[in-house]
Every structure is written in structure tokens, then in C-alpha cells.
Amino acid sequence: MFSRRIPLYRLISRCAVMDSKVLREPAEIAQLYRDQCRFPALCRADVGPVITSRYGGQYCNVYTEWTQRDLERNENVKFCRQYIVFHDDKSVVYSGPSGNCTEIKGELLSVDSPSGEMKAVLRESTIKGEDKQFLEIWHKNRKLKCLNLTTLNKHGKVYEDDQFGCMVWSHSETHLLYVAEKKRPKTESYFQGPETGLLADEEETIKTDKKEETVLGQQFEYYEDWGEALVRKSSPVLCVLDIEGSNITVLEGIPTNISPGQAFWSPNDTGLVFVGWWHEPFRLGLKYCANRRSSLFYVDLASGKCEQLSSNSSAVCSPRLSPDLCRIVYLECGVFGPHLQCSRLCMFDWYTKQTSVVVDVVQRAKEDGFTGIYSSMLSPRCWSADSQRVLISCPQRCRKDLLVVDTSTGEVTSLTSQSEEGSWSLLNIHRDLMVVSCSSPNCPPDLRVGFLPAKGSESKMSWVTLEETQPQADISWQTLNFSPPPEEDNRQYPGLDFNAILLKPTEVTTGGKLPLIVMPHGGPHSVLVSEWYLSTAVLCKMGFSILLVNYRGSLGFGQDNIYSLPGNIGTQDVKDVQFAVDSVLKQGGFDEQKIAVVGGSHGGFLACHLIGQYPEFYKACVTRNPVTNLATMVGCTDIPDWCMVEAGYEYNTDIRLEPANLEQMLNKSPIKHVSKVKTPVLLMLGEDDKRVPSKQGIEYYRALKALQVPVRLLWYPGNNHSLSKVDAESDGFMNAALWIIQHLSL
Numbered sequence: 001m002f003s004r005r006i007p008l009y010r011l012i013s014r015c016a017v018m019d020s021k022v023l024r025e026p027a028e029i030a031q032l033y034r035d036q037c038r039f040p041a042l043c044r045a046d047v048g049p050v051i052t053s054r055y056g057g058q059y060c061n062v063y064t065e066w067t068q069r070d071l072e073r074n075e076n077v078k079f080c081r082q083y084i085v086f087h088d089d090k091s092v093v094y095s096g097p098s099g100n101c102t103e104i105k106g107e108l109l110s111v112d113s114p115s116g117e118m119k120a121v122l123r124e125s126t127i128k129g130e131d132k133q134f135l136e137i138w139h140k141n142r143k144l145k146c147l148n149l150t151t152l153n154k155h156g157k158v159y160e161d162d163q164f165g166c167m168v169w170s171h172s173e174t175h176l177l178y179v180a181e182k183k184r185p186k187t188e189s190y191f192q193g194p195e196t197g198l199l200a201d202e203e204e205t206i207k208t209d210k211k212e213e214t215v216l217g218q219q220f221e222y223y224e225d226w227g228e229a230l231v232r233k234s235s236p237v238l239c240v241l242d243i244e245g246s247n248i249t250v251l252e253g254i255p256t257n258i259s260p261g262q263a264f265w266s267p268n269d270t271g272l273v274f275v276g277w278w279h280e281p282f283r284l285g286l287k288y289c290a291n292r293r294s295s296l297f298y299v300d301l302a303s304g305k306c307e308q309l310s311s312n313s314s315a316v317c318s319p320r321l322s323p324d325l326c327r328i329v330y331l332e333c334g335v336f337g338p339h340l341q342c343s344r345l346c347m348f349d350w351y352t353k354q355t356s357v358v359v360d361v362v363q364r365a366k367e368d369g370f371t372g373i374y375s376s377m378l379s380p381r382c383w384s385a386d387s388q389r390v391l392i393s394c395p396q397r398c399r400k401d402l403l404v405v406d407t408s409t410g411e412v413t414s415l416t417s418q419s420e421e422g423s424w425s426l427l428n429i430h431r432d433l434m435v436v437s438c439s440s441p442n443c444p445p446d447l448r449v450g451f452l453p454a455k456g457s458e459s460k461m462s463w464v465t466l467e468e469t470q471p472q473a474d475i476s477w478q479t480l481n482f483s484p485p486p487e488e489d490n491r492q493y494p495g496l497d498f499n500a501i502l503l504k505p506t507e508v509t510t511g512g513k514l515p516l517i518v519m520p521h522g523g524p525h526s527v528l529v530s531e532w533y534l535s536t537a538v539l540c541k542m543g544f545s546i547l548l549v550n551y552r553g554s555l556g557f558g559q560d561n562i563y564s565l566p567g568n569i570g571t572q573d574v575k576d577v578q579f580a581v582d583s584v585l586k587q588g589g590f591d592e593q594k595i596a597v598v599g600g601s602h603g604g605f606l607a608c609h610l611i612g613q614y615p616e617f618y619k620a621c622v623t624r625n626p627v628t629n630l631a632t633m634v635g636c637t638d639i640p641d642w643c644m645v646e647a648g649y650e651y652n653t654d655i656r657l658e659p660a661n662l663e664q665m666l667n668k669s670p671i672k673h674v675s676k677v678k679t680p681v682l683l684m685l686g687e688d689d690k691r692v693p694s695k696q697g698i699e700y701y702r703a704l705k706a707l708q709v710p711v712r713l714l715w716y717p718g719n720n721h722s723l724s725k726v727d728a729e730s731d732g733f734m735n736a737a738l739w740i741i742q743h744l745s746l
């Protein structure tokens with residue numbers, strides 16, 4: 001009976017769009033959301049070593065990890081699935097899954113040894129109510145070792161994040177490298193020390209039991225951290241486990257003003273290469289901020305000597321060693337200025353110690369269409385087998401493409417620009433076998449493998465799909481390009497354009513007019529690419545059209561485009577969004593009385609600006625953690641430099657704010673236009689947001705209340721800037737949809 005049932009969402013969505021009506025029933029919307037949540041996202045893929053069978057055939061194992069929202073359990077579940085790929089080194093001969101999905105629980109990090117013989121796992125487990133971390137070494141079908149890192153107490157918690165975190169086997173497979181929080185001294189109050197009033201012999205017992213030195217009066221010491229999504233991550237240290245002896249060494253020799261991360265073993269295991277971020281005079285938020293002063297370093301294990309390998313005045317990330325162990329590529333951009341920018345691809349030659357720029361910053365798109373590199377993370381492996389070419393997936397306008405860079409010429413070729421599909425992500429590459437995922441606004445992510453064609457034959461790329469997904473016939477989408485009207489051209493950066501992605505329900509009866517939801521992205525230096533987004537898919541299936549606007553300042557359009565925005569926020573970006581909306585309305589088929597605006601963070605800043613500057617236009621507004629007043633944000637965010645730069649100032653760490661600075665920040669903020677607002681606003685705030693503190697939303701809420709504009713505030717404890725915990729995200733979606741339905745009178 002179950003298998004013959006037609007999915008409810010198909011029936012619902014079809015009924016919904018036949019008469020151009022929007023789905024309104026909360027239970028039906030929730031069902032649609034639940035159905036769409038069943039499409040998992042790929043978060044990792046590894047390619048195992050190539051094995052030659054006794055019949056001469058070659059095969060390898062592809063290990064994949066996926067995440068999926070589990071609404072019933074209220075968590076994001078992670079699971080793995082493996083595939084076997086037979087090949088002849090140039091093409092895939094046969095492939096298929098080897099077994100079913102298995103849920104992964106408690107694993108924070110895991111990595112196979114280079115030979116594939118062993119595996120290391122960092123596991124978190126709660127024992128008698130306390131969180132403990134264990135480091136496990138597996139060999140074939142056995143767990144060889146399990147070290148209780150919490151009890152060993154050599155360091156604090158191991159970092160599992162993308163920013164600093166890593167777990168890497170030495171080439172010899174005898175040692176394991178990882179990053180952890182530096183051990184902190186044990187502290188006690190002055191009043192729990194020796195003068196406790198205990199009897200002398202009791203005191204004696206306690207003293208002898210104490211193996212560690214305890215410092216007094218430092219229990220309430222403030223430790224700076226690296227901000228949003230990196231809270232309690234303050235002083236990372238590099239740690240090396242000697243597997244045979246089960247001995248952990250916390251590395252010394254790293255300059256005390258540097259925080260290390262993204263580390264790996266140098267050729268011959270003589271030392272470690274890592275990215276070091278300067279943390280003096282203080283730490284600033286790192287999430288979405290690739291513009292923090294940082295450099296590539298090498299620490300020699302024998303001498304403890306630390307050497308700086310890259311420039312002293314740039315920001316770097318994602319160093320990757322070539323398979324021949326001769327060269328390291330990494331991404332580099334400017335310090336401060338826009339938080340994300342066009343990067344340079346640099347290469348350090350291990351033997352000559354020379355650094356070269358392989359691909360430079362692109363100011364304006366080249367004739368071949370290449371717009372530059374916009375990525376803050378390369379895939380774990382990105383080199384071709386011959387150590388000549390590097391693969392990068394990154395936005396080119398609003399599409400994420402797979403690019404191949406020839407490191408000897410700097411020539412960039414796209415493997416995917418001719419394909420019809422939406423956006424591509426490189427998950428891994430090993431001996432030229434690439435593992436990628438492709439999705440589009442109407443098609444959830446699939447999984448494919450393919451061999452990197454020889455240089456010059458990139459157009460002959462062919463993919464084999466390991467996990468297929470079907471395009472959703474009820475969603476159609478297109479990309480729209482815009483040139484701003486002459487009066488809105490940027491004088492310093494003239495002639496720039498921008499674009500938007502428009503999603504529409506496929507079936508609309510003649511005469512039916514669509515309601516429109518406008519969604520500008522946050523950042524502002526970010527981009528909405530043509531990939532699968534849960535919320536837009538559900539809204540479109542409900543019967544809404546959605547416009548995702550990549551206003552000037554977005555990534556993927558050249559460095560000039562990015563630089564055109566700082567100093568002009570609140571005007572250029574606002575007008576670009578409105579221009580895109582007006583242009584789309586001219587196409588016809590939309591109900592001009594039923595337009596809503598939705599945005600988070602800087603996207604929320606834009607949503608609040610739009611309802612202030614175009615008070616009659618938008619009938620509903622939904623914002624997640626919006627920036628509402630730069631002047632009040634600058635003193636309490638983890639990225640004060642962002643407020644200064646976007647308001648049009650240069651930033652340095654000893655800056656003294658003048659009244660004129662604050663005035664300019666206020667003038668560029670949505671709060672300046674609040675008295676004109678008529679649109680009902682739904683605010684969704686995360687209690688633990690370090691980026692755009694919730695007080696920003698509350699300030700706007702109070703202003704609207706005073707003006708008697710309908711406003712509702714949803715408060716999400718335990719959530720940070722992204723509001724991405726499963727219950728917050730799903731509750732936020734439902735309330736946003738119902739708010740729009742109510743205020744668009746649908």
C-alpha cells in the first residue's frame with residue numbers, strides 16, 4: 001500500500017498551481033517541507049587506493065558522506081555510502097554502490113591512511129554526563145588503539161571545524177597530526193585554596209592528590225575567541241600522535257602571536273606546513289572572512305625552527321601539496337577590505353623555495369568569460385596525477401563551475417561551462433578520478449565520477465552518475481542579466497553588470513498571476529548560485545515565484561564588481577535589487593500587489609532598506625538576524641572591520657571612531673528609513689549570534705512597535721547567526737511562509 005501511494009506533495013503542488021493559488025494549509029506546507037528534506041547533501045568524498053584484481057582489472061572504493069535533516073529526531077544526520085569504481089585509468093568501466101547507507105554517530109573527524117590500511121577517528125562520547133574525546137586507530141577489522149584525549153589532558157578539545165581543523169597521517173603512516181585548543185591552567189578561587197578551614201591532615205591529603213599546579217583567581221579570565229561559529233576556539237596548537245608509542249606531543253616553536261591550522265606533513269615528514277593567523281592585537285571573526293592577515297609556515301620537527309613561506313601582508317588559505325610532493329598551491333587575497341574577494345592562486349616550490357602567482361586577481365571578466373577565483377576552500381585533494389594541473393570549483397557569475405588550471409601556463413579551462421546543468425562541486429580527486437556533485441534550483445544534488453581528460457581535451461569530459469536525482473518538473477528557472485540604468489552606474493567602477501535567478505512554478509494557468517518573493521543574499525560579498533536550495537524549492541512548489549538577486553558587489557563577477565559596493569551599501573545594492581524586481585515585473589505574469597522580501601544578515605539589511613525606501617511596494621518582509629544599524633553594531637560584532645569597510649572607511653586595529661564615522665554608518669543603515677515602513681515584518685533572531693548580535697533585530701523591532709507597524713519576533717535560543725539547527729530552520733521556514741501568505745492575502 002505504501003509503495004503505491006502517490007506522494008502527497010505532488011497532488012498538493014499540482015492543485016496549488018493549476019489555478020495559480022498558493023498552498024496555504026500549514027499541515028500541507030509542513031508535509032511538502034518534510035518531503036523535500038529527504039534529499040541529502042554531499043559533504044565529503046574520498047577515493048581509496050587503486051587495487052589491481054587478480055584478473056588485471058583496476059578498481060577503487062569511493063567513500064561518501066552525506067547529511068540530511070531528520071525532522072523527527074530534530075537533528076542533522078550524517079551517513080556514509082560506498083561505491084566501487086572499475087576503471088582503466090582513463091575511463092570508468094563499471095561502477096555501483098557496495099552496500100547500503102550507514103549512519104555515522106559521534107565521529108567528529110575521520111581519515112584513512114595513505115595506503116588505505118588504517119583509519120584514524122576522533123570520536124566524542126558522553127560518559128556519565130561528561131563529554132569526552134577519544135582518538136581511535138583502526139587497522140583492517142580491528143580497533144588498534146583508543147586514546148582518551150580528555151583524560152590524557154595534553155591539550156583542550158580537538159578542532160573539528162573547516163577553518164583550523166585537520167587530521168593528517170604522516171607519509172610514513174607512523175604519526176598523526178591534528179589541531180586542538182591549548183591546555184589551560186587549572187584554576188581555583190582564592191577562597192578554595194589552602195586556607196579552606198579543613199583540618200590539617202585533610203589538607204595534606206588534598207595537596208598530595210593534586211598532580212597539577214593550580215593557579216588561583218583566574219577562573220573568570222576572559223579568553224578571546226575567533227568569533228561566530230568558532231566560539232571557545234581561541235589558541236589552537238599543533239599536536240602529533242606517535243602511533244606506536246601512543247605518545248602525544250604538543251608542538252612548540254610556533255610564534256606566540258600566531259594561531260596555526262590547516263596543517264599537513266612536509267615532504268619526507270621532516271616537519272609541518274600550516275596556515276598561521278596573526279592574533280595580535282586581538283582576534284577578529286574568521287567565518288566568511290578570508291581577509292585576515294595570515295601566512296604559510298613551516299616548522300621543522302627536529303630543530304623546532306619555524307619559517308614563514310609566504311608574504312607577510314596577505315591572507316592565505318587551503319594549502320595543498322602536489323602528488324609528487326614538490327609544490328604547494330594555496331589561495332591568497334588582501335588583508336581587510338571586502339571580507340571575501342577574488343583570490344590569487346599561488347604556488348610555492350618546495351625545493352627552489354620560489355613562489356609564483358599561477359592565476360592572478362581578475363578585475364573584469366576576460367574575453368573567454370573567466371571571472372576569477374572565488375573560493376575560500378580548495379577540495380581536500382585538487383591536483384592532477386602528474387602534478388601539473390589544479391582543479392577548483394568556484395562561482396563564475398551565478399554558476400559554480402569546475403575549472404582546470406594549468407600551473408605551468410596559468411591557463412584556466414572550464415570542464416562544465418558547456419553543460420546544461422546548474423552548479424558543480426568538486427569533492428575530491430585521486431589519480432585523475434574526480435568525484436563531483438551537481439545540482440540546480442530544480443534538481444537536488446547527485447553524485448558523479450569521471451576522469452580528468454588530458455590537457456587540451458577538456459571538452460571531452462564524460463561523467464558516470466553514481467547517485468542520480470530527478471529534475472523536479474514543477475519548478476522552472478532561468479538566469480537574468482541586468483545592466484543598471486545610466487544614473488545608477490558606479491562612477492569609479494563604470495559599466496558593471498549583475499544578475500538574478502528566477503524560479504517559477506512550471507504550471508500556471510493562463511491569466512493566473514504569480515506572487516513574487518524577492519531574496520537578496522547576505523555578505524554582501526557572496527553569491528546565490530544556480531544550485532539546489534531547500535527553501536526556494538519548497539516555496540516554488542507552494543506556488544510562489546522567487547527572485548534571487550546577485551546585486552553589484554557579489555562574488556563571481558570580477559574584483560571591480562566587489563570593490564564597487566563598499567561605501568555604497570544601502571544605495572547601490574538596494575537600487576540593484578529594486579531594478580531587478582522592476583525588470584522582472586515588466587515581463588508580466590506577476591501580481592504586483594503580492595510581493596514579499598526575505599533576507600538574512602546583509603540580506604536582512606537589504607530587506608529592511610527596501611521596505612523603508614519603497615514603502616508601498618512590499619507587502620511582507622521576513623528577516624533573519626538583519627543588520628539594522630551599523631553604528632550600534634560596530635562595537636559589539638566579531639567583525640567591526642566589516643562595519644567600517646562597508647560604510648566606506650579603511651580599517652586598522654587601532655582605529656578611533658569619530659562622531660562623523662558613526663553618523664555615516666547610521667545614515668547608511670535601514671534604521672534611518674524606519675519611519676517610512678508600512679510592511680509587516682517578521683524577525684527571526686539567534687540568541688548566540690556573534691556576527692550580527694540579536695540587539696540589531698531588537699532595535700528594529702522596538703522602532704516598528706513604536707510606529708505601530710505589525711511586527712513579530714521569533715527568538716531562537718542555542719542558535720547562532722545561521723539559525724541552522726533543524727528545529728530553528730524548519731520553524732523559521734514555516735513561520736516565514738505563513739507570514740507571507742497572511743500579509744500577501746493569499
Ligand SMILES: CC(=O)N[C@@H](C)C(=O)N[C@@H](C)C(=O)O
Nearest residue numbers: 288339522523524600601602
Ligand atoms: C561577513 C559577514 O558575515 N557578513 C554578514 C553581515 C552577512 O551578511 N553574512 C551572510 C553571509 C549570511 O548570510 O549570514
